[in-house]
Amino acid sequence: MTSTVPPSAGTVHPWFREEGRPAPPDLRRLSGAETFELLRREMAGLSVSLPGPALPAQPFVLPRRSYEELFDVTRVLLSLVRRAVLAQGGSWPARAVALGADPDDYPLLSGQDNTETEYCAMMARADMVIGERGPQLLEFNVSGTFGGPSETHALAAVWQQTHQEAGRTPFTGSDPLIARVRAYEDVCARRRLPKAVALVGSLGDLLEDSDIRFHELALEQFRHRGFTADFFEPHQLPDALGRPGALRYPLGLRDFALPDWRERGISLEPVHQSQRSGFLLLPPQSSGLLANKKALALVSEGRPWMTRAERRVVERHLPWTRITIPGRTGWREGEHELPALLLRERERFVLKRAIGQTGREVLVGRHTSEQTWEAAVSSAFQAGDSVVQEYVEPVSCPLELTDGKKTWTAQVSPVLSPMLFNGRAGGCWARFLPDGGSGAEGRVSVGEYHATENAVLTWA
Template identity: 40%
Template sequence: MTEHHPWFGSYAPDVPARLGPAGVREVLREEMRDLGFHEELVSARPLLVPPRAAAELYGAAARLLDLLRRALLASGPTARHRMAALGVDESLHPLFTDDRLEERYCGCMARPDAVIGADGPRFLEFNVGGAVGGAVHTHMMTRAWRRVYGPGGVPFDGPSLFGARRRLFAAVCEELGVPPAVALLGTVRDLPGVGSARYFDVEVGHLRRHGFRAEFFEPEELDGGHDPGGGFRFPVGLRHFTVTEWRGHGIDLAPVRRALDAGCLFLAPQTAFLISNKKVLGWISEGLPWMTGADRELVRRYLPWTRVVRERRVVWRGRGHDLGELLVRRRACFVLKKAVGMCGDGVLLGPSTGPAVWERAVGRALREEDSIAQEYVEAGRCAAVVTDGTGSGTRPATIAPLLGPYVVAGKPAGCLVRYFASGESGIVSMYGHGALINVLVAGR
């Protein structure tokens, strides 16, 4: 029997008798309808952890995000210098706006990916920006669990992701001296399994209920947001897209540029995508001259050993090595990741990759200098309960969850959980790998 990691605690709320497994599944299906949700097999309860564990996860995420932001901004005085330091294609970053606003808000929202290693949380990467996946799922599933347990019966504390974003939008509007109005910019074409705009409309509704003027725009509709004087009717926006994805769809970015030039600040701005570049993780893992002792201890405690891949010498576990030779010789200890990528694309796990494939990938990474190598962390296991809603009820499972704590304006904003009911670890993604989802909350 696989041992459960003590970090997760032992909270185990029962399925409410008034609903039963079928009722729980029905609540989840209703709240998650048309959001791209695997409804055949679902979690039968939220993942509850001790309050101190949740506080550690969110606190470390916020501090590391701030360190990554500082590292990126310190790499050069301008966006062009920073792109050069990362070796990225400038054409993939065409939507910069005012430098001051870029720097101020580039880290305003993020979702890192973390597992629980032998000594607690280990952060594998940071996804920064408004396009980070799973945010709506996290908010709506947290809302679903509140419905499941009913008024007065909710056994957890969990932040509202929409609430956190609303407070960010309000603060930005106040700072800019403009009325509270937000444009959500995205497309259902980016969302597998989603056939309507409900994914965006639920947040529009939330904002409107709290006094905002809010509207969702598909990219082709964006020019309709301009007023007769040439300005944009919404001073702030949520940028729910990546340039790469939209170019893949053949979407014209010119309307976005026009909205930016007319004064709309889409959050998070273009610089956020530079912070997401995994090379920045490599920089802080290796250490930068200006990092303090506290910075270095934070990295040592919460980041796996990570290095930018190129022909070089490195120190690993106290000894010097040629990086390429180390990666080939100790394949089972490492993961190779493209510096830019999402949903598990461009990731090779050494422990589950054949030697020939791995060696070719290492050679390619050394030549292209577009990847990082990261020490592999085996994900800790915890108890879960799943149900298919039938008369068979629920069944226990031991899972290796991938945790995605959202940080908005430096504050906790909910935590997505992705896992395989089989207990497998590895590359865990809702899209392409069929992972189930849940949310992590702090037990009361």
């Protein structure tokens, strides 16, 4: 995920402030050194990025109204993006073409368009910063492989050990792993399927051997709620499903990214074979089209079927976004030629590849030289493969940090990522730069720019 996050200082924005509550550092019952060691120990093997030397000594704690607003805004905007994508064609391959994507890049489309449509928005993560007007959506991650669920679950468990008020945990939040299991329970109930799920991935995707805990934690949550659940490499699938006859595992959790498997030469044929046998791999690959940033641009422009209430949500919470196609467009009460506008107002915009990840295809105008920006804008309009989004100036909030020896409070500007599973709130992940800086050219990303992770909670 990528955002535009410069340093910011000053008083705490009302969106972050809870009047009448104690400061979270006052509720910490462990020392900074104990908190530091607990984080390192409990996060080991879960692919959580705690690069150090400074780690969070507390969660991000939001007022209840702000915490719930994150999920409310995500539900509305995800629904609009889904509907905008569906309107692009009569089938999923046609929609891919309409959004400038190659259908060959979506080889796991099942061909069962109704099923794909039903579950395309089953799992989603919104990436937001907080501006003066509250949450501002930068992009959606819609699939089974986005970061955040295991990390948020584990970090929240740590914070419930480190802080107490009147002998009880003062913070709470929805749990992404439980919400994901409940989404699968919904599918089983609707389709009258036995509660059995195969987590499909590859151990070669893990950074370290110890990261197997990442999969074990997911399986544990399914089993705790009565599922038969096991992990399978793709080549194990056909035998594991038990054909011929009823499938032992009618459902699968897609826990792999196709680009990674292509790079490593892993064959998809066992997955195709399983799908032909009736194996329902969720979320379906159609979900990837909802993450295409051109869909955000369509919603930002406004669709004729949008209600006034939906337009108000878009106006307030989705920064102005347009596809890089030459022509005139409205911006800030005026009409402008889009390419000329971007060159003239470079510092007000961010250029993003429509299909991209981890900030590799993002340029922040104010952190980019004029020459580099002009070349990127020219290329984007020639290819028509990008979007431009108005820059969001985020506000900051205080967060207690520790290096294991001392603790201090810093002003940071986090990226907040509420997650939905079948519409249910499923926890909120966060990334931030401990020094309050803006990362590489204004971007915050765990994989590319070594941001630190945290969980977002609210008052119990």
